[in-house]
Amino acid sequence: MNMRDKIKDGLGNKIKVWDERSARRIYFTVEPNDVYKSVEFIFKGLGLRFSTASGIDLPEGFEMLYHFSFDKAGEVYSLRALIKDKKRPEIDSIAPIFRGAEWVEREIWEMLGINFKGHPNLKRLLLAEDWPEGEFPLRRKNES
């Protein structure tokens, strides 16, 4: 069974959209509530390496992308979740599953203002101490 089938099999109907852009780039979408369980399965169950995560401010919400690398085949699996609540965006932290996610989530928290529930140490990583509270540099409030 190849990695695609293992992920499809393991996550079942959690996967809402499955999109194979090319031989080595696979994007799939899950609900924000399913992110923790999905990441746990991909990282612990299948042993994929976490590359990074990124957040984007879109008109319809905040989109989270978690990039996992399957190094044996050189494939990147990108797990996508759309947080629809733009006023108080929050999602489960994946840092309790593995330590490597801690900094990545701290960066997204301060840059986009997405609250990661259950993060062990959610404090500023890159922004200066005197940066004003509630100002998120990567949000698009000034652009139409």
Place this chain on the structure above:
Amino acid sequence: MSHKVIVPIGPYHPMQEEPEFFQLYVEGEKVVDIDIIIGYNHRGIEKLAESKHYDQIAFLVERICGICSSSHPYAYVLAVEDLFGGEANIVPERALYIRTIIDELQRIHSHLLWLGLAGHFIGYNTVWMWAWKYREPVLDMFEMVTGNRNNYAMFKIGGVRRDIKDEDIPELKKMLDNLAPSIKMFYGAINDDPVIKARLKIAGTLTKEQAIDWCVVGPTARASGVNIDIRRDEPYGAFLMNTIDWNVVLEKDGDIFAKTMVRILEMEDSINIINQALNKMPKGEIDANVKDVPPGEGIGRVEAPRGECIHYIKSDGTNRPVRHKIRAPSFMNVASDKVAAVGGTISDATLTLAAVDPCYCCTERVAVINKADNKKIMNGWDLVRLSQEKTNKIKEGWPNGRPE
């Protein structure tokens, strides 16, 4: 009564590419906890990239890092070329070889820089001077090929900006041939020296489980037995053609000695790779003259000297990206100092923090502060001196510098 003392290391020096601030909590000699504070050099490049057009961004991301200044533009152009179905789809073959030659030259100069500073920290100033002496011809090669010793401006979407002239190739090969024996010498000198071994063997260990948990990349991961290398796993550049004969260097101990060995052996490999690429490079175009970037999402990854460098581009079909996400390898590696340095001694700390190859100048601004009265008791040079003294102690304990 607790004797916990805070040792701040960092944060800032105008010459370094990644300023970091390490706060060591020590009890006596032992490091019990560590706080890592970064962000002193955050320039908002991701946001800035959204306001530049695709051709400009290659120059912008080149300035993220002064040492691996080809990795970021390379990962970026790969991310954009991913929108065209991949590098192999549009980039001419000759340009693929030129890209790899630049990328591997950069690996040699970056590893030599690291080796020199590691030598200095343990009190082997000869290693420092030699490593940097042999780094000079590598920079000269860069100048021959790209016109610059640093910030090469070679990468563009669809190809490279300059060709390698045929008459330069024999000279480049001669320089590589001169470099190879010195790398071998370093391997021998470090492998055979019992003092260096004693000093590096047990310090700063990161186990395989920890390496996976912290998602570290590059030599830091390979020294701990995690078998990853983007050049092999997702080939790019000349590696796409399967014509290059090379191996992924793997060690299993996870200590500083293993990290040193991985880097030295990788330099040998890089010389071989460049030699083969110079031989096998076909004649032809070096640029595909890409005009419009299609909408979509692209991910580009390269094996930078410090590990996987990954760029993500979201395009809406205009001439600027909607989102440009950059993750440099040190972002993952530096975080792992949290486990590698804890449990060790202060005299090993400078070396351990440096062993993941973040930027070095940060460790020059070191101060030891007593928590109770905030009084500075040591500065950066004191800490380097402490590290060097430990090496000397090992030497003195052994008659003739050898263990009995």
